[in-house]
Structure formats: C-alpha cells, structure tokens
Amino acid sequence: MDIIAKYQEIKASLGQGVRLMAVTKNHTAEEIRPLLEAGHRLFGENRVFEAIEKWQPLKEEYPDIELHMIGSLQSNKLKEALGIFSAIDSVDRESLAQKLSLEDIGGKSFLIEVNTGSEPQKGGIMPEEADDFINKCLYEYKLPIKGLMCVPPADEEASPHFAFLKTLAKRHGLKELSMGMSGDYLLAVQQGSTCVRLGTVLFGPRKS
C-alpha cells in the first residue's frame, strides 16, 4: 500500500478529535513530500539539528507546517528549537521550564512529558514529581502548557500508562493527551488520546 492510502486509512480509523502527527525522524524530505502534497501539516521530530536541516526548506514551501519537538531537549539548543518548532511536547524538567519562561515564546505551546514507566534512560518527569512540576510550569513559570505526553515502556502493556496520563491531565484541567505510537495507537485513542504520533506505520522501518 502506498503511503497516502495508508495515511487515509489510518486517519479514518482515528475518528473525530484525534490528530495524527507524522513522526519523520530518520526520514528524508522526499519521503515526507507526498504527505505535504496530500495536505498533511502536523509533524514531529526528536532532534533539533535534524529538524532544522530537513524542515527549514520545507517550511519555505509550506509556511503552515506545524512541527513539534517530541525528543529530549538540551537547554543549550533551546533558541534553535524555538526557531524551528511551533510546539515543544517534551518539557520535562525544571531547568528547562525556567529557561523557556525567559524566552520569547509568542504563539507557541507546550506539553509536559511524563516518564510513566520511571525508566532511567528516558526523558520525562518522574510520575511522583509530576503534580508539583505541572503546577510549577503553570503557575510559577506561567508557560502555556496544553497537556501531557508519554512514551510507555516498550516491553509493558501500554494501557495502565495511558490511564495514568489521562488521570493526571484531568486533575490539572489539561486537555491534550499525546499518546499512542505505531504499535498501540488504537488503544491510546480508546483511552482518550487527542494526538497519536506515528512513524513506522506510515513510513516503514527507520534506517539509523
């Protein structure tokens, strides 16, 4: 099946109110172009310099592209990140929140990433610190936080992680839930996802 047929099929399976973010890390502009031509505009990348190199030229052609940062963001790349991304979905620590609050972030929005599986190698605020961190971002740093993101452990059932994220978001009045990847996006949608992040199922396996 070609990418557009696959894309249309997935979109139809998501139903109303769930956005599809095409995750394009390790994929080239030429692989992405058919989606742009079909009118798709929401994309995710997880590295700042890869995003700049690939997306700067594409944004000149398609100025309404909405590119989100979904990877771990180093503070020393913050200015470059704010230059290329419309949103950062991986705010996950106080030092980053504090630095963001000092930048001109006009029109951008953020999600907080929660490390629901407490995996040491992964980004995201730890679950037991999440309530405090969300409050700080909202009320101390006054960041436009719209919701939460998580990447459940690869070797566990995703469902309890999605449920945790939803409960946490609800407690803080946050509406956006970025959850669900190629292997579990239909489950995530059943559990209230508002945005699924899909790479493999659209583009095929990534070459590293």
Ligand SMILES: *Cc1c(COP(=O)(O)O)cnc(C)c1O
């Ligand atoms: C790579 C990546 C995805 C896409 O994963 P697939 O399994 O290829 O759909 C989604 N979210 C994040 C944060 C990623 O890094």
